[in-house]
Amino acid sequence: VSRTPSSGRRGEPVAVHAYRVILALLPKPVRDRDGEEMASTFSAMWAADASLPARLGCLARSFGRMPGVVAAEWWDHWRHHRYHARGVRGYERGGVDMNAIVRGVRVGLRSLSRTPSFTCSTVLLLGLGVGAVTTIFTVADHLFLRPLPYPHADRLVRVQNGSHSFPSLRDFQSMPSVEAWVASSTEEVSLTGEGDPVRLLQARVTEDFFSFFGAGPDVGRLLLPEDFGAADVVVLSFGTWERLWGRDPRVVGRTIRIDGAPVLVAGVLDAAFTQPEVMVDGVAADLWRPVDRSHPMIEDRGWHTLAVAGRLAPEATIEDAARDAAVVAERRARDVPDQYTRRDGSIVELPIVSLQEATVGGAREGLNLLLGAVTLLLLVACANVAHLSMARGLARTRELAVRRALGAGTPALAGQLFTESLLVAAAGTLVGVGMASLGLRALLALSPQALPRAEAVTLDARVLLFAAALSALTALVFGLLPSLRVAGKGVLSALRSGGRGATGGRVASSLRAALVTGEVSLSLVLVFSAGLLLRSFAGLQDEPLGFRVEDVWTMPLGLTGEDEVGPWMERLERLREAVAETPGVRSAAYGLSIPLEHTGGNRCCWRTGVARPGEESDQPTYMHPVAGDWFDVFEPRVLAGRMWSREAARAEPSPALLNESLAVALFGSAEGAVDREVEAGGAGGFRVVGVVAEDRHYGADATHGWAMYIPMEAMPFVPGSAHLAVRVEGASDDAPERLREAVWSVEPDLPVPLVRSMEQWASVATAGTRFESILFTAFGAVALLLAAGGLYGTLLYVVGLERRDMGIRLALGAKRRSLEARVLARGLRPAMLGAVFGAAAAWGAGRLLQNRLFGVEADDPSTLALAVTVLLATAALASWLPARRAGAIDPIETLREE
């Protein structure tokens, strides 16, 4: 339809021209449609009455009302531009209508409650996925994303490479990039005179320690500069105050006896203070005291007792500090080469890391793996949500078509689906947060020792926000999109066909197959990882430890107050005899450390070079001084020679047992070592009487390295503690009580904190692996269940849709078996494809697990085969049930339904 030729515009009045110009402000569709008509109408109005008042009125009306019209047209355009353009009937009334939102929510709730099984399963799936991810995210967030709870936490650093001496601390203080240094050492002490004697952990700290970490007192005061003169004051930690004194404030100002010496209680630390884990060995320090500067070893560069932390100067970076530390390391290696250079000439470096990294860095890899695992789980859950939403969308095509026919535009329908998705997301968030709260509790209960800073991990607003965002994203992407896709299509045909046969067409059905494929492959990754970790855990359980675990009980003994080995051993010997005479005890022994006492890379207690006389050792040997019937208690496997008898222990030179790797390294073979002599640095010469097999002293997954067992009598120093071990016969349930009584009959003031069976030690030693294998198994099982559920639900749904079709086929003579086979194939085909993809992905995932595995390869084919089999078997079962239903269709009945 041609419009008025533009030539007519020439010579038109200025007012008309101006009106034409401002019409350009209207949205283009409006302008195109009505612009010319408006201009010509205005022109006619202008021409109709030439009187001044009429023209002024016309101008005022036409131009004055224009801004309002422009705004209204753009508003409509912005909201419904597609419908203006298409000329399809849509919403007329613009504006944000709160009533409409409330109404939308009500309609959504009603619509969701009409399909309770869909709603419940979607909410549960969302909750499960979101809950799992939120749980692990909470832990990761607290460990890695939040600063430690100390002032200037982002500037706190730690000097790694073990502990340092006081002269070293002074060296560090010369570093310009660090403005403050603190240090602490930890030791075990006995508290007596306050009920049963107890063993407590005591931290000795330097002057500014508490202000450095922002600690304040709950009662009394903290340490003052003058306290560092005599060092006979103590600050109690809040927990210890509560546990031992029931929060009695009168203890402040009193004198208590620590290791027999009187010490004044100056105050109690604030309950809110979280002690810096890396500064204190062990779980939590009970007592805080000033460093003892009168200690005879204080100036000894070899007396490494201090954990050291520093605060960077405001402008300095960790790199600056690392450069300064390198300078210090080089200088002191030059000045004191025998302390700070290694045998191979390299200097002992001083690595600087942030305090945060030092605290939680060790957990990073494990948590990342868990985060990866829960993300896979979330994806599997998402795929199921998508399944459900598609199915529901299809089931609703008729409903949506009716609505459309009644005048609801696509935005109204989309808006309603959107509202429903958000409602589901909100419910999913609630369930997810509930699950996360339970999951977190379970996680922390399962493994407090595997997680640093575990006590700080709680759910809070930040995590809630995360869960809500995750849930909304999931619901919208995996819930709204599939239903929109379905809702947008086939509406008319749905009406025409009476809403009977809609299957969403080829696209929807291949989308469903793709979802099944994805689910199966994701699940395979989880199942395979779980399989690897389980095998690893089982391998650890079956790994011969090389010593006896059954019927062995142990207790740490902290005999203090002796400076000479002789009297110290006499006291220990009396204890051993008392314990050995206890009914049911077969033999008793003690040693510097017992097997599995120190696991996870933390190797205690004495290392020195062992070599043939006159030669140099090129690798340190772990020295294990033992006494009593050690070899009867732990029964190590003897490869050559024999044990020494108790009488022979005092012989000159002292007898010694080598482990196999040391014997082979020094003498070529186990047999060759017997009756030879060795020299141990700092302990003199020994005669080798026998060779024992390699054991797992430092953990089931760690080789021992070179090790030598010597009599306690040959030990050149008095250690802070020793460990008693007894082998019992018969029932041993009351062993802890009886052993404690026996100890107290000899040493009434000696604390006996922890009587443990070797079986408990062994279980602690594998706790990390067990923790991970339990979690991964749980994740794998849930993923498997979800994948199976998704497959089952999809097939059941398809069978439901094609009931009529199948009925007709049966009526026309199709075999039930072939119908069943068709359905089965429809399930198994995508599952097999998923297994292929999953196997490739699992192979990659296994490599990530590599260094957490023990005794099983990351690409172990039998585990992979097993995982694939489990998965395909599950898929077959999940497909077979719907297939049977298809086979059971009664053609007469289906046709009668029509």
Next chain:
Amino acid sequence: MYTSSDYESPDVYAMDINDLLPLAPRDLLILSVLSQGPLHGYGIVRAVTERSDSGVLLDPANLYRVLRRMTRDGWIVETEDESEDAARRRTYAITRTGQSVLRAEVSRLERLLGTVRPALANGGRRRSK
């Protein structure tokens, strides 16, 4: 199964003509002038001005906004008037739907007036006594 009564959007109730009422005076006037024959834009402006005794004065932009809405709602239709000169003008004609809306509004107004008039009459009589 789903029934339309579950749906509460205005679109469904829009099927009941009474829900479209009352009409804005401007809409009522436009419908009423169109009920007497098709008119083009300026014709509507002029007729409405006359009919309302200059009480309702239209401007082109607003007029076409209203006409577009009425067209979309099916109250009026566009026709191309070819009888006049070469410059074809778009004219608007009322539809049956438009007629019903107009009638419904007129009868609503009459009913309304019918309920109000006796009161006015009564009040007048009482006052006169």
